[in-house]
Amino acid sequence: MIDEVVAYVDKNAAAIMQALWQHIEISLIAILITIVIAIPLAIGLVNRPKIGEIISQIAGVIQTIPSLAVLGILIPFVGIGTVPAIIALVLYAIMPIFQNTYAGLTHIDPVLLEAADALGVTKRFKLFRIELPLAMPMILSGIRIATVLVIGTATLAALIGGGGLGTYILLGIQTNNNAALIVGAVLSAILALVASWLIKVLSQFSFKKLGIGVLVVLILGGAGLGWSLFNKPSQTITIAGKMGGEPEILINMYKDLVKQESLQTKVQLKPNFGGTSFLFKALQSDQIDVYPEFTGTVLQSLVHSPKKVNSEPQLAYRDAKNALSQKFHMRYLKPMAYQNGYAITVRQSTAKKYHLRTIADLQRVGSQLTGAFDPDFYQQSDGYPGLRKAYHFQLKSVRTMEPSLRYVALADGRVDVTDAYTTDPQIREYHLVVLKDSKQFFPPYQGAPLMTDQFAKTHPQVVRALSRLAGKITTRDMQEMNYQVTVKHRSAAAVAKQYLQQHHLLK
Amino acid sequence: MIEFTNVTKKFDGQFALKDLNLTIDDGELFVLVGPSGSGKTTLLKTINRLVVPTSGTVKIDGEDVADSHLQKLRRHIGYVLQTGALFPNMTVEQNATIQLDNLGWPAQKKHDRVVELMSKVNLDPDQFLNRMPDELSGGEAQRVGIVRALAARPKLVLMDEPFSALDPVSRRQLQKIILNLHQQIDTTIVFVTHDMHEAFLLADRLAVIHNGVLLQEGEPDYLMANPADEFVKRFFDVDNSGTRLLKQVLNAGLGRPVGKDDQAITLQNSQTVYEWAGLLEKNPSQLILVDGAILTQSDLISYVADLGKEPTND
Numbered sequence: 097m098i099d100e101v102v103a104y105v106d107k108n109a110a111a112i113m114q115a116l117w118q119h120i121e122i123s124l125i126a127i128l129i130t131i132v133i134a135i136p137l138a139i140g141l142v143n144r145p146k147i148g149e150i151i152s153q154i155a156g157v158i159q160t161i162p163s164l165a166v167l168g169i170l171i172p173f174v175g176i177g178t179v180p181a182i183i184a185l186v187l188y189a190i191m192p193i194f195q196n197t198y199a200g201l202t203h204i205d206p207v208l209l210e211a212a213d214a215l216g217v218t219k220r221f222k223l224f225r226i227e228l229p230l231a232m233p234m235i236l237s238g239i240r241i242a243t244v245l246v247i248g249t250a251t252l253a254a255l256i257g258g259g260g261l262g263t264y265i266l267l268g269i270q271t272n273n274n275a276a277l278i279v280g281a282v283l284s285a286i287l288a289l290v291a292s293w294l295i296k297v298l299s300q301f302s303f304k305k306l307g308i309g310v311l312v313v314l315i316l317g318g319a320g321l322g323w324s325l326f327n328k329p330s331q332t333i334t335i336a337g338k339m340g341g342e343p344e345i346l347i348n349m350y351k352d353l354v355k356q357e358s359l360q361t362k363v364q365l366k367p368n369f370g371g372t373s374f375l376f377k378a379l380q381s382d383q384i385d386v387y388p389e390f391t392g393t394v395l396q397s398l399v400h401s402p403k404k405v406n407s408e409p410q411l412a413y414r415d416a417k418n419a420l421s422q423k424f425h426m427r428y429l430k431p432m433a434y435q436n437g438y439a440i441t442v443r444q445s446t447a448k449k450y451h452l453r454t455i456a457d458l459q460r461v462g463s464q465l466t467g468a469f470d471p472d473f474y475q476q477s478d479g480y481p482g483l484r485k486a487y488h489f490q491l492k493s494v495r496t497m498e499p500s501l502r503y504v505a506l507a508d509g510r511v512d513v514t515d516a517y518t519t520d521p522q523i524r525e526y527h528l529v530v531l532k533d534s535k536q537f538f539p540p541y542q543g544a545p546l547m548t549d550q551f552a553k554t555h556p557q558v559v560r561a562l563s564r565l566a567g568k569i570t571t572r573d574m575q576e577m578n579y580q581v582t583v584k585h586r587s588a589a590a591v592a593k594q595y596l597q598q599h600h601l602l603k
Numbered sequence: 604m605i606e607f608t609n610v611t612k613k614f615d616g617q618f619a620l621k622d623l624n625l626t627i628d629d630g631e632l633f634v635l636v637g638p639s640g641s642g643k644t645t646l647l648k649t650i651n652r653l654v655v656p657t658s659g660t661v662k663i664d665g666e667d668v669a670d671s672h673l674q675k676l677r678r679h680i681g682y683v684l685q686t687g688a689l690f691p692n693m694t695v696e697q698n699a700t701i702q703l704d705n706l707g708w709p710a711q712k713k714h715d716r717v718v719e720l721m722s723k724v725n726l727d728p729d730q731f732l733n734r735m736p737d738e739l740s741g742g743e744a745q746r747v748g749i750v751r752a753l754a755a756r757p758k759l760v761l762m763d764e765p766f767s768a769l770d771p772v773s774r775r776q777l778q779k780i781i782l783n784l785h786q787q788i789d790t791t792i793v794f795v796t797h798d799m800h801e802a803f804l805l806a807d808r809l810a811v812i813h814n815g816v817l818l819q820e821g822e823p824d825y826l827m828a829n830p831a832d833e834f835v836k837r838f839f840d841v842d843n844s845g846t847r848l849l850k851q852v853l854n855a856g857l858g859r860p861v862g863k864d865d866q867a868i869t870l871q872n873s874q875t876v877y878e879w880a881g882l883l884e885k886n887p888s889q890l891i892l893v894d895g896a897i898l899t900q901s902d903l904i905s906y907v908a909d910l911g912k913e914p915t916n917d
Contacts, residue, residue, distance in 0.1 A: 211688035214651055214761075215751070216677025217705050229692040 097274070104275035107585060112264070116283055119260035122178060122253055123246045123291070126185035128314060130242060134190045135235065138197035139223065148198055155191035163188065163249050167256050171374070177383055181250070181258030188249055189242035196238025200231030232306075236299040240292050247288040251280065257336070257369045257378065261287070266339060267368050273582070333551075333558060336366040336375055336384040341581035341588060342436065342519060342574065343367065346388045348592035350545065350562055352602055357561035367588070372397055380424065385551050386558065389428075391416045392437060392541035396478070399423055407536035409435065413544070420546070427552035429559065430566030431542035434574045436519040438473065438538045440483070440531045446512050447529040454532040458489040458513070465512035468497040468505050473515040478539065480515070486537045503528075518571050521579035564601055604629055605650060605759070605793070610659035612645055612815075619645045620656070621815040627808075629758075632785050632792045634806035636799060638838070642815040643795045647761055650793065651680045663759065678702050681752030681760035681790075686768055687744035689736035695747050696732040702755040713754075720750040723787075724780055742773030746780070753784070762794045766801065778804055799839055803827070811835050824875070847876040849893045852906045858896035867892035879903060 105112060141148035158166075163184060170180040204227060212222050228235075254262030261284045268277025298306060335350050337343030344367040351363045366384060369375055372393055378384045389398075391412045395405045399419035406412045413431050420426040440455050442465075447453070450461040458465070473479035474496045484490070491513060497505060502514040503522040516523060516530065518541075523530060545562045552559050577595060580586045596602035605627040612620040620642045627633045635643040648654035649661045652668050661668050668676060681702075689698045696717055703713045721728040724746040736744060745765055752760050762781075766774045782805065785792055796802050802809050803823045810820040811831075819831040828848055830836035849870065852858065861867065867890040870878055882889055883900050891898050 207684060207686060207688045208690060210653060211682065211684055211690075212701075214653055214677055214680075214682035214684075215702050215705070216674040216680075217701060218674065221701075221705055225693070226690055230690070232692075 097278075100275045101278050104273075104585065105279060107587065108279075112279060112283070115259060115261050115263055115280075116287070118258075119247070119250055119253075119262075119284065119287060122181055122185065122258060122260055123243065123250050123287075124313075125317070126182045126189060126246050126250070127239065127243055128310070128317070129182065130186045130189040130193055130246075131239065131310070133186070134193035135197050138194050138201060139228075141198065142201045145202075148202075152191075152195055152198065155194050158187050159191045163252050164255065167252065171256065171377060177257045177378075178253070178259070180256055181253035181260075184252075185246045185249055189246050192241040192245065193235070193238040196234045196241070197231060200234030200238075201227055203234075204230045229302075233299065236295060240295045243291045243295060244288045247284060247291060251284050254368070255370060256374060257366060257383075263368050331360060332362040332364055333385045333555065334364045334366060334383070336369040336378065336387045338371065338375060338387070339368050341521075342578050343388055344588035345577050345581060345592045345595075346543065348589045349565065349596055349601075350386065350388075352593055352596055353561040353564055354558055356602060358557040361555075361557065379426070379546065379548065382548070385555075386545050386547045386562070388543045389546040390436060390541040390543050391431060392539040394420060394428070394546075396539065405539035407539065409540035409542055412540045413542060421549070425549045427547050427549050427559070429545045429547075429562055431544035432565050432569045433567050434519060434543070434569050434571040435541050436517050436543065436571075436574065437541035438479070439516045439518045439533070440513060441506065441516040441523060441528040442513055442531065443506060443509070444527050444529055447531075452529070452531060454534045455483070455487050455489075455537070456534055457531065458491075459487060462489040462491050462513075465491055467491040467494040467513040468502045468511040469494065469515045470499045470502065471496040483537055486535055519574040519578055521575060521581075521583050524575050524579050525583055568599065568601070569595070604662075604664055605791070606660075606662045606665075607646070607649070608660045608662070610646070610649060610656045610661060612642075612649070612654060613657045618815045620649075622659070623812075623815070623817050625810055625817055625820065627791065627793060629791055630789055631807045632781075632794060632805055634794045634796060634802045634809040635812060636796055636802040636806075636809050636838075637812035639797055641797075641812045643797075643812045644763055645815075646812065647763055647793060647795050650759070650761060651677050651682065674705075678706055678755065679757050679759075681755070681757040683745070683748045683752045683760065683762040683765045685764045687736075687739075687741070687748040689739075689744055689747055689751075691736050693736075694732065695734050695736070695739070698736065699747060699750045699754055701751060706755055716754055717750060720753055723784060724749055725776075726750075740773075741769050742777060745769060745773075745777060749777075749780070749784075753788070753790070757790060759791045759793070762792060764795050764797065767796065767798065774801075781805060811838065813838075847906075847910075849876065849879060849891070849898065852876065852898060852902060853893060853896055855906055855909060857902040857906055858893070858898045861892065861895060861897050865890055865892075865897055867897055869893075876903065876906065 137151065138148070141151060166184045166187060167180060170183055174180045174183060208226065208230070212226050217226070250258075250260050251262030251265055253260045254266045261280045264276045264280030265284075266280075268274060268280060298309070301309075333354070335347045337347040347365050347367060351365055354361055354363050369378070369384070369387070372389075375384065375387050375389075376398055379387060391409070392405060394416040395412060399416070406415055409431075413428075417428040420428045440458075442452055446465070450464075451457065452461070469480050474494070475481075480494070495511075497511075497514075502511070503516075503520070503526060505511045506514045506528065507526040516528070518530065522528070544566075547558075573595065577591050580591045581588050593602065607623055607625040610620050610623045611618065623646065635646060637643045645654050649656050650663070650668065652673060655669075663671075663676075689695075690701075696714070699717045699720070700708075700713045703716065708716075717732070718728045721731065726743060726746050731739075731743070731747075736747075739747065748765065752762075766777050769777065778801065781792070781794075794805060806823050808820065808822055809826065811818045811826070813834055819826055819835050826835065827839055828850065830839060869892050870882070879891060879898070880903060882891070883903065887900050
């Protein structure tokens with residue numbers, strides 16, 4: 097296990113460092129914004145205990161809302177990426193900082209406040225030289241609690257494309273890559289501990305020095321932000337991909353092809369950016385410019401067409417393309433050859449023993465076989481229930497299992513039949529047999545680049561470049577590349593480049 | 604001059620001060636004395652408007668404090684609290700210069716002033732200026748509190764039971780310091796205490812307050828000799844106070860009626876046996892007149908001789 101993690105870190109060091117830095121950046125910005133909001137708010141409400149109580153209650157309620165829900169609520173208003181992640185984090189962090197500041201200020205020895213009043217000090221003197229310094233230990237402990245909270249919660253930023261260490265946790269869960277999971281989780285835990293320790297050290301310094309320190313960080317941060325905004329290359333296009341190795345391979349190919357077509361176009365990649373609806377919203381709001389999407393997904397999840405998905409891949413693509421164009425003014429380029437749809441797999445030995453070639457063959461021997469399916473597949477009408485009706489078969493027993501576990505269970509012989517995605521590398525890894533869907537029950541899932549009409553019009557060079565992949569990459573090619581990336585842990589960029597070169601798509 | 608006119612203060616419908624009239628003259632060390640809860644601290648705080656009277660006026664040098672700029676008013680009034688009330692986040696010097704900071708004094712002038720006052724309260728500036736309050740004893744902290752109150756050369760200093768939390772030795776030292784300082788500087792001091800001995804020791808004049816009412820005011824010896832009522836008498840605990848009054852000599856059955864040729868005089872100041880003895884020291888045959896009776900040298904001798912026989916409650 098440790099070897100795996102070390103190897104993983106070794107291979108992805110640069111990307112991990114970037115994620116770590118991104119994590120620190122998001123957390124720091126969130127904490128600074130929270131400090132700027134929560135502390136003045138508490139100061140303003142010290143002499144208005146009723147309103148102070150109400151704000152405390154509201155801040156408390158916000159904290160009880162699951163962070164995922166807050167992110168979901170925010171997407172329509174502020175879109176995706178770093179901004180909503182920071183807003184959500186700020187909402188979370190306000191409570192501890194506000195409450196501690198408020199409590200710190202309201203629990204100062206009244207004798208000292210009377211002394212300050214009796215000596216006729218100015219309001220400013222009283223606040224900055226007496227009240228805040230005396231409340232500082234409480235305020236700092238609030239900031240410490242908030243920081244630890246924010247660093248932990250910031251892992252969720254990955255869900256909405258905010259990046260950070262959460263990317264590795266998410267990636268680890270989705271691809272059953274424990275090394276990635278451990279890297280993400282351990283690093284964020286270490287970061288929280290270090291930050292907590294750092295604040296403890298900082299609390300030794302005087303109020304004045306701390307104030308100057310915060311100011312310097314704010315100014316540097318602001319300058320850095322301004323600089324990066326100012327220096328943003330004008331012709332940058334952003335290509336994003338869903339979670340996992342396959343989309344990452346594809347967007348790396350997109351990048352190589354675009355760069356070949358037009359050298360001055362800068363391409364920014366956002367791998368492991370999120371789920372379908374999330375990426376689609378990002379595309380609509382111009383936060384990203386291109387992402388690869390499947391025809392089946394378009395028809396079933398995005399355009400919600402009332403008629404049944406056409407089982408003929410070309411027709412399905414045509415339907416998807418038209419619907420996207422009419423409903424969303426989007427351009428859906430021609431798909432690649434491979435299909436990444438549902439499939440039913442068995443072990444080679446099982447296939448031999450029962451002479452299994454198509455799903456229809458299960459009618460014969462199904463009652464002797466046990467099945468394990470992904471929970472979604474087990475429930476959806478276009479999954480197991482529909483399949484069983486279409487092919488009239490019955491299995492001895494069926495249970496649900498995590499997607500990544502079901503392959504292991506199948507390979508170990510604990511179950512005999514599972515669902516699969518046709519390009520999953522495990523099919524190759526465990527030498528599994530995919531049963532033919534002779535009745536074309538499963539809708540076609542062909543991948544193709546999706547972008548807005550507007551973008552396609554203004555970036556013809558990108559359209560030209562990405563069209564080169566149309567009809568390329570067979571299911572077997574994709575399986576092989578996925579195997580290289582998710583099982584062999586080769587970098588997606590290298591695998592993508594190798595394919596493009598071998599197939600003369602890249603000079 | 605501080606003038607209280609018909610000052611009344613109610614807290615939650617309860618009288619803390621009831622229609623109180625009092626004048627404190629410039630340069631006086633004036634003591635407000637009374638049992639705890641009597642309203643003496645409340646009265647003190649009406650001077651710098653930490654307490655706003657329900658009705659009545661408080662004037663300093665003819666100006667109603669209600670009409671003055673609050674912070675300016677307070678910056679020119681020294682204030683010493685019961686516990687010193689030094690700010691724990693500031694050094695001794697920072698604490699001592701708070702009013703000077705707010706008055707905008709230049710740094711060197713502030714430093715010199717604090718150094719000067721530190722030596723007056725017997726604290727070595729080199730040793731103490733950079734200490735934090737938690738490194739001070741109670742007595743040291745209160746000395747810094749006094750330095751803080753005097754730093755801005757106020758015409759008026761308010762002291763709210765400043766020595767009540769100290770041990771007897773420190774208390775006596777600080778009482779001496781206050782008396783010395785008061786002699787050296789031309790400042791009015793209003794001093795609140797519940798300790799009758801302290802009141803007698805310090806006061807130029809004092810006022811006895813009980814249940815928000817001013818019972819009696821005047822010089823200590825006068826009050827001792829002529830308590831206005833039973834409460835004042837009991838509060839001063841005249842019989843056991845250690846102070847021996849001429850009246851007590853009469854009460855002991857000594858003295859004789861005034862004769863025709865008696866050349867008697869009346870004591871002017873304290874009406875105590877000590878003053879009497881001092882007089883007899885210079886002129887052994889001097890007769891004195893107390894409440895229509897004549898006391899002679901032999902009366903004093905008999906009185907002091909009898910004191911040794913009876914049990915005392917001191």
